[in-house]
Amino acid sequence: MAENLYRFSKAMIIDDSATDRYIAEYYLRKFFIAAFVIAQSSAIEALKYLKEFADNPDELPEIIFLDIRMPLMDGFEFLREYEKLPSSVLNYCNVVMVSSTIDPDDHERIKENHFIKYFINKPLNKEKLLELSAAVKA
């Protein structure tokens, strides 16, 4: 019941910075965007999770906030592996890229990748998240 207040039941945040994960979680909960936030500190771990719960939509996040710059596997590399996931995941999850990048190359790659539904600049704030969730929900 409490879950109906929230726009999404589950959201995932993939970011190596603890601060940024904290900020994301704070806003998602505070403004009733997501009931539950799956925090992943590495893209590899995130893929493992998605693979594991591929057939379990209850455990899958409706929205995935993906950071670009991460050690070991960055956001784009994650997306290459993400494409190979079963369609049950691809059809259910929506990827939103989050970054403080101003590199126009990054912006190009983001535009070209059709798995990325939205892009927001850090830092996250209320307005951006509300706007974003409306766009994703539609």
Added chain:
Amino acid sequence: MFNFTLQNPYSFLIAFIPALLSFTLFFYILFALPRNKLVNVFALLTFTGALWQISDSFQRIADTANAADFWDSIFSISWIFIGPLCLHFALLYTRAIKSNYSRFYIPFLYAPGFLFYALYEMHYYEHIFQPIPFWGWGNFHNQNPIDIAQVYWVSTLVILTLVLLIIYTLKIKNDKLLKKQSLLITIGLGIPAVIGIVTQAIFPIIFHLAPIPVTSTFMVVLSLTTVIALKKYKLFSVSDLMQNETLIDSMPIIVFSVSTEKRITYMNNFALKTFGLNKKDISIINVKKLFNFETIEEEKQIDAIFESAITDGEIVNIEFTLNTTEGKRNVILSCNPVVNNKHVQAILFAARDITELKRSHQLLQKREAMLQEAQKLSHIGSWEWDILNDVVIWTDELYRMFGYQPGEIPIKYETYLDKIHIEDRERVNNIIQRAYLDHQHFTFYHRVQKNKETEVIVYARGEVLVDKNNNVIRMNGTAQDVTELKMKEDMLKRQNEELQKINTELDKFVYSVSHDLRAPLTSMLGIVEIAEEETEAGDMHRLLQLLKSNIKKLDKFILDILDHSRNARMEIKNEEINFVEIINSITESLNYKSSLNERMVEVRTNIQGNVRFCSDKNRVAIVLNNLISNAIKYADPKAINPFVEIKISVNDEVANIVVEDNGIGIDKAFYEKIFEMFYRASENSTGSGLGLYIVKETLKKLNGTIKVESEKGKGSLFYVSIPNNKQTDNG
């Protein structure tokens, strides 16, 4: 004496009518033929003939023998001198004896005539006049030996004349007209000669018959035919027609003659003018003054020429210099000994001015040398291919370029192809074949195997020449050794590529650095905003606000540095600019609240002009961003409705942007300084000092301008113009 008895008029008329005709011919000759020795003698001959005819006509109808004798004596000179005159004429006509010797034969020719005439007039022997049936009185020359000798003399001369003319006519092989002329004259003489000798020499003297005095009548045949021959076939040569001196006198060539004692005896008008002399001075002048001697050798040369001309009659042509009124002139000098009477009488000098010719020849040589030098220095050779005769001409530099000594071997198209690198041969041949067909200019590069070790790169160009029937006559062009150039070009290309690579790497580095600098800042900002949300307490709130503003300041600084770096290094990328879009995204991302005035600053835009505007989008955005954010930042705290107005008008050449605000304004003293790096014109400034510096640098890169007008306390106007690059749109 003056009584005439006409037994019959015919004997008179047969002589008189020809006489009239002869006189007419005589005057005609004087009028219609050119006057030279030949014609003069012929005229005299005709006149003499006429006199003889008059003599005969009156003689025949005289009253008495004495009267006949009288008339005969008056005109006898005519028939006595007919012989020598005929022979003289023939000698002149056939040019049998050189005119040098004329002074010899003329006296011998005529002298006996005078003797005979004297004796005849003196009546040394009796003149026998008897009536001849039909004819009247006739002279019978058959008694006295002197009389007979006289007749034989005249006859011999006439026979000689005839023989001379016959031989001459037969000798003419090639000249058809001359043969016709000569034949006519020969016949013209032959008729009266034969008839005359038979009727008036042979009949009376050998056969003791009455003479038939028809010779004089038939003389007119000679006059008539010769006039026709000379007039119809006018074969007179130059020396027959002109006084030699008038010809030479007027020629534009220097002619002067010098005696063997080195005295100038003749100088034509042109020479007189050239040397600046008068006719009366020439014999006094030292002939050596005319020649220009640079060295003793040259003077000796002229002396030697002189000597050999006098002693050996040697004709010499040399190049020399003469002293003229216009200074030294180069001439071709011709030295001809004039031989007369077996001795060299004078030396004839003729000189043709070749100064200009020499000058242009030297100039040509110099130009040739310069061209050679130029070709050598720039490693360009020229070639020409005469296609009709398949002759190829190469300049020296081209030979060297292909690894030959200049002129070492004759060049054919095949030789050329052989030297081309085997991989390029087909391509080159195709290009040239195509040019032959379509007559277009062509350029191409190819490699040449200069020698075993060296390969060069040649840049060749050529054009095709066609005649008016569109057939190819020849091809010509140049070829340049561009090996060095190509190497430098390649090196430059490589350096450029490397620089680009370095630039890209630097870009990536800058982004990475800036990203890593900014990431913690954005995180910090996020935390501060959360803390702000959770805190109501005034102090904490205030502290958090200060923290936030510092974070933002640092972030802005990093972004500014990034902008500055990108403006300096990145290429201009032209695309169509939508000002509305840019300004909107600026206002979205900006904080509307100024630092001093809690009221919202109103942002107004006014965009005019339907013309497309193209420029570098990022840079235009940077300019507008900085100006607008400045206007907001420095709004007047005391102003009731602070605003910033952006007026943009676009035309084909430029976009004029005016950013106007009613903020705190800038003192005139700081107009220049505000554009300096890190300069802030107000104590209240919270900016980095980079904003306007970046704007100025960015506009410089775009070839735009900026100007400020401001009054402290009233507001500011920034006038910006950016060129419209709509022709070079590569977006």
